[in-house]
Amino acid sequence: MSTPHLDRLLFVQGGLCFFCKQPLPRAEASIEHLVASANGGTNGEDNCVACCRTLNSLLGSKSIKEKIQIVLNQHGDFRCPKNREQVPAPALSPLAPSAEETPEAPDGDSGSLLKAPAPPLPVEGARSVPTASPTVSKTQQDRIALVLADLRKRGNSRPRKEATLTSTIQALIKQRTNQPISDANLKKLLQEMRRRGLLTILDGNVTYNL
Structure with missing residues (x-):
């Protein structure tokens, strides 16, 4: 045989x-x-x-x-x-503003912030080893996780054009977090996904590697 x-x-x-x-x-x-x-x-x-x-x-x-x-x-x-780490979708509650989107506290309020029962703020200069770029905020990482979960769920019906993908991401984040994403942060999100090798955009066409 x-x-x-x-x-x-x-x-x-x-x-x-x-x-x-x-x-x-x-x-x-x-x-x-x-x-x-x-x-x-x-x-x-x-x-x-x-x-x-x-x-x-x-x-x-x-x-x-x-x-x-x-x-x-x-x-x-x-x-x-197949061996890529499965990124869990974030909770449906609105995302907390990132450091780049949060206004500075007025003078005299810093002490109350330090005393609040919240996780300690990152120490300036401290090094971490996240899967994302060190310049990616926690909010942006949550957005990427949300987009990845949605794209994987779509399967073969994922957007194949860059313009369709961007409008899909904008609608998804607005619907799931009640907060619109700015054009600048949307551009950073796509750049980070491309840096990780999750998608490729060539001549307006999108290829995925999820």
């Missing part, structure tokens, strides 16, 4: 995913056609590789150019989207 196609690919690849080079269990593996079948790709082994089902679904029937662009966007550090 001949060896199944997927088993042959796994054997040739040493049991590793073709893209991220991490161990790939047989139960989680699937066949990715480099040139999608919908675009005329064949089932020949020169056009097929083994990868996880999550990545297979992400690449879908994209053109070979789009797939190469996704790989190049990882800058040599390809992290499988």
Whole structure:
């Protein structure tokens, strides 16, 4: 009996995913056609590789150019989207104003703020190791988590155009937090998502890597 196609690919690849080079269990593996079948790709082994089902679904029937662009966007550090940490959606209560959006307290009020039973304020100059850029505020991180949860829930119905994505984010944040997001903070949010490799915007078209 001949060896199944997927088993042959796994054997040739040493049991590793073709893209991220991490161990790939047989139960989680699937066949990715480099040139999608919908675009005329064949089932020949020169056009097929083994990868996880999550990545297979992400690449879908994209053109070979789009797939190469996704790989190049990882800058040599390809992290499988299946292993990305799941960011929980924040609570539905309105977001607390960030430091950049909160006006300074009047003179004489600083003492009362220090005595309030709230978590200690970050010490200036202290270093932390968040997944986001150090310049991203807590409010902005919550917004990114909210947007990620919504985009993952949408699946294949995610916005594919930059203009549609921005209007979707504006409506989502206004609806879930009762606070509109400014154009400047919306731009920072998209820049941070692109920095993390969660999405790519090219010529107004959006590609996701969630």
